[in-house]
Amino acid sequence: MSASTSASASASASDYAVRAEGLDKRYGEKRALDGFDLAVRKGTVHGLLGPNGAGKTTAVRILSTLVRLDGGSARVAGLDVASQPREVRARIGLTGQYAALDEVLTGRQNLEMFGRLFHLGGRRARRRATELLEQFDLADAAGKGVGQYSGGMRRRLDLAASMILTPAVLFLDEPTTGLDPRGRGEVWESVRALVSGGTTVLLTTQYLEEADKLASHITVIDQGRAIADDTPDGLKNRVGGDRIEVVVTERADIARAVKVVARVSDGEPESHETELRVHAPVTDRVAALTEVARTLQDEGVRVEDIGLRRPSLDDVFMRLTGHRTAADTDTDTDTDTDTDADADTKGVAA
């Protein structure tokens, strides 16, 4: 495994903010990571996508020096996590699944405390706290106890605390789990702002949509191994992107429905005679839906159901592994007609 840390890796080593090769981690009999590879380019958001128990959190905990690795090697910001943990810690930020904050202290007191513990000294810790409260839109709540913060505010403060040293690499472990859509949007906005400031982000998520929205590259992890590594578009192309789906009442109408759908779709519509179903890939989702619905009505085609369908994490897994996500037993019959992109993430409920 260490043999691969050779020519190709070192030649391009400076391009990567995170580079893991053959990571192994066992908990008793269970292999949490089993030869996990990861390469994150500098200045990008890299999504680590997988269901519960796939090894996402273990990977983040190893890369952020919280947990020792059993095998393989990992470098973060050019430093070895096993032999230089202290140096790595000065260059990373970590936001875990739970906002790791002092609930009794105020938002400002939290940031000042962490700033002093990052060895900024009192004066600079205070100044940095003021900057971050401003940047994360928390200035008004700075004097309130964190116990009174909303979920989105807590997560933003948590992000701010991770950004005190403006880290080279920021680890975000499921940063929006448990947040309502509004809180999720707030966190996404903050993450985008951070990246524009030059920080590299490794984001773990169970939501394909979240990875799609934020990441320029996605690694899919299953049972402790990376099973795919691609751009969001590449991944969606493999799985199939958004699709429009029409179910007609009469078999005789299938041909007409195909013709209508073909007008808005990006590719040849597929039809299933037995299921009375016609579906095709689309890009302009809502316009396509409206157009198809109206035309079908104009032409008097009787429709049982019509909707937009987004690929879910489960679809990705189905396509890549042939099995469903272990944690999820939901059926994938979501016909989704919502137009409020913010209000719905078509991820697995887990």
Add this chain to the structure above:
Amino acid sequence: MSGLNEAAEVTEVARPAEAAGAAGVQVLRDRGRTYWVLADCWNVVRRGLTHYQRQPINIVWQLGFPILSVLLYGYVFGSAMQVPGGGDYRDFLMPGMFVMTMAFGFINTATLVVYDSTKGVIDRFRSMPMSPSAVVAGRGVTDLIVACAELTILMLTALAMGWRPDGGFAFLGAFGLLLWLRFALIWLGVWLGLLVPNPEAAGGLFAVAFPLTMISSIFVAPQLMPDWLGHVAAWNPISSTAAATRELFGTPVGGGDTWIEEHALLMAGVWPVILTLVFVPLAVRRFQKLSK
């Protein structure tokens, strides 16, 4: 070992932002490892004390049980209680109450530790370039400072109720022995805090601690208990601290002719050493296990 760090004391070392690829122009001051262990520890202590500043009522809650106990035992059961040698029960009770407060302190330590570990605060500390030992040391120092405040409040309450101890060095010695017991139990608290799964479970520790403090010389002299129970109570580490402080406060209890009772002062010093030697390695091992 830390010579390299110390050499860099005066210079301010710029963080290699270029290599890091981030836009930050933060600066890390390098002043040597010892400086930062102490500074980190102080900042953790400061955080703990700010809690009491923001929620001063907490110290009242923590003292609620001992004060209530003084009132219940002192006034309700007091007249029915005997003190071997015929002393006043309230004089017997007060030092016991101080010891009980110190003994229960480990629950408080455990609760705060489990809270930090389940909330991810300990993980955040561990992911930062701060000294890992400051996480635990800061907790311990905070708890000792709080214990001083608790003892002061309790003693003032006791004085108001008519308790009149001997002053002088003996008094300070008693105060010191009480803190010494509290110090030893910090490690038990840290160990339990890292062991129990959630804050609710830490609250359940009270159910274990309460009988353990009852079977001691805190409320009743061991020689008044059934023979076998009296022996158990006399060998309870907190009995030695209770007996030793009674002696130092100038209200010693007569009787009690077993070895352990005759050497209360010595054992009040020794027991905490044993507890520390047992629980420091356990706590440290548990803390290191977080990286497994």
